[in-house]
Amino acid sequence: xxxxxxxxxxxxxxxxxxxxxxxxxxxxxxxxxxxxxxxxxxxxxxxxxxxxxxxxxxxxxxxxxxxxxxxxxxxxxxxxxxxxxxxxxxxxxxxxxxxxxxxxxxxxxxxxxxxxxxxxxxxxxxxxxxxxxxxxxxxxxxxxxxxxxxxxxxxxxxxxxxxxxxxxxxxxxxxxxxxxxxxxxxxxxxxxxxxxxxxxxxxxxxxxxxxxxxxxxxxxxxxxxxxxxxxxxxxxxxxxxxxxxxxxxxxxxxxxxxxxxxxxxxxxxxxxxxxxxxxxxxxxxxxx
Numbered sequence: 351x352x353x354x355x356x357x358x359x360x361x362x363x364x365x366x367x368x369x370x371x372x373x374x375x376x377x378x379x380x381x382x383x384x385x386x387x388x389x390x391x392x393x394x395x396x397x398x399x400x401x402x403x404x405x406x407x408x409x410x411x412x413x414x415x416x417x418x419x420x421x422x423x424x425x426x427x428x429x430x431x432x433x434x435x436x437x438x439x440x441x442x443x444x445x446x447x448x449x450x451x452x453x454x455x456x457x458x459x460x461x462x463x464x465x466x467x468x469x470x471x472x473x474x475x476x477x478x479x480x481x482x483x484x485x486x487x488x489x490x491x492x493x494x495x496x497x498x499x500x501x502x503x504x505x506x507x508x509x510x511x512x513x514x515x516x517x518x519x520x521x522x523x524x525x526x527x528x529x530x531x532x533x534x535x536x537x538x539x540x541x542x543x544x545x546x547x548x549x550x551x552x553x554x555x556x557x558x559x560x561x562x563x564x565x566x567x568x569x570x571x572x573x574x575x576x577x578x579x580x581x582x583x584x585x586x587x588x589x590x591x592x593x594x595x596x597x598x599x600x601x602x603x604x605x606x607x608x609x610x611x612x613x614x615x616x617x618x619x620x621x622x623x624x625x626x627x628x629x630x631x632x633x634x635x636x637x638x
Contacts, residue, residue, distance in 0.1 A: 351423060351449040351480055353511055353534045354574065355388030356567045357555040359396040361601045362410060363614035370406060374614030376417045378560055381613055383421050385563020388553070390418060391452055393427035395489065396557050396601045401619040408443055415447040429454035429484065433469045437476045451477055452513060452555070454484040460492045467498055474506040483512040486538060496524035503529040513538040513555050519545065526550040540566075540592050544585050547573040558595050561607040562588055591636045598625050603633065610634045 360382075363374030382390060392414040393399045393407055402410065411426055418424060426448045430436050433456075440451060453473055455466055474481055483502065487493040493516055502509050503525075514522050515538030526535055526549060534552045537543040543554035553574065559566035569584035595603035602625045605616040610633065616624045625633070 351389075351425075351510060353389070353482070353536050354552045356386075356553055356559050356563075356570045357389045357391055357425065357536070358382045358387050358560045358563070359391045359394040359555050359557055360414070360560065361605055361608065361614070362393075362397040362399070362402065363605075363608075364617040364619060365615065366617055368617065368619055370402075370409065371614055371617075372409075372413050374608075375410070375413060377613045378608060379414065379417050381611070382560050382563050383418065385559075386567040387422065387559060387563050388567075389423040389425060389449075390414065391425045391427060391555055394452060394555075395427070395429075395454065395486070396604065397427065398601065398619055398622065399427060399429075401622075404439075411443065411445070411448070420447075423449045425450045425452050425482065426479075427452045427454075429457075431456040431459045433472050437472055440473070440477050440479075445479060448479060450480045450482055450510065452482045452484055454486055455490050455492065455494045457490040457492075460490075463495055463498045466492070466494050467501060470502050470509065471506070474502075474508040477508060480510040481506075481508055482534075482536070483509060484515070484538065485512060486515040488515070488517075493518075493521075496521045496528070499525050500528045503533045510534060511536055511552070514546075515539050517542060519549075522546055522551065523549055540595075541585075541589070543570060544573050544578075544581055547581075548578065557600055557604050558588070558592050558607075561595075561604060561611060562591065588636075591633070594629065594633050594636065598629055599623075603629070606630050606633045607637075610637055 363371035511534030
């Protein structure tokens, strides 16, 4: 799968009664595709996947595939801290229409680097789809080092890339320098996409792009074309929005923005709650 450009980590909209708002999800999907994004990620962290039942997970996958109707490639998120359970879920879900799996490194139990390697080895050996690693130590409590990523990329052709959200540019450079040319590095952080593209990153899986898909995609495309002055100007134009979106919680911030755009409501499932009134007003002010 070509991961070049802008991917979007979709929210899972909810109604006031906390059931899934599929109409809202459809609006968000259309907004992203019409804004020019390159691919979509369903059931990522931003999708509040840990609060969804197994049935709801499949419903989201099915709806996203049906509604996107082949307009862009799709990636399915499968993460967790029980390796055997992840493998079982990957092989029990209907994944027709999806091009790859995005799998975050284990959270909470904080395995060693060897444990992380063995975790992904089992996924690689059992997945019907290509795998994108996801390193996000701010959420998992454990960084996946460059050497572990390089080892996995070398040992398994099934592992095609990594979404890197360590915010460690040196670590990202080491990955680029020491992996095969076909292995793709993707920024997992909106604000770091631009500098990471400068040394070989293919693009970003973004949160904020689902609110401002056109301008964010233009920024990424400009950077990929080597037009860094234009890309910088574009990023500076929405830099304040990025800061606001992540100020209290993700996806509470992006849901507040999407609510302002009348795409979906900003309902979340506990333990997540909507942003404060002050932050909501500041987010709204960005669009006014």
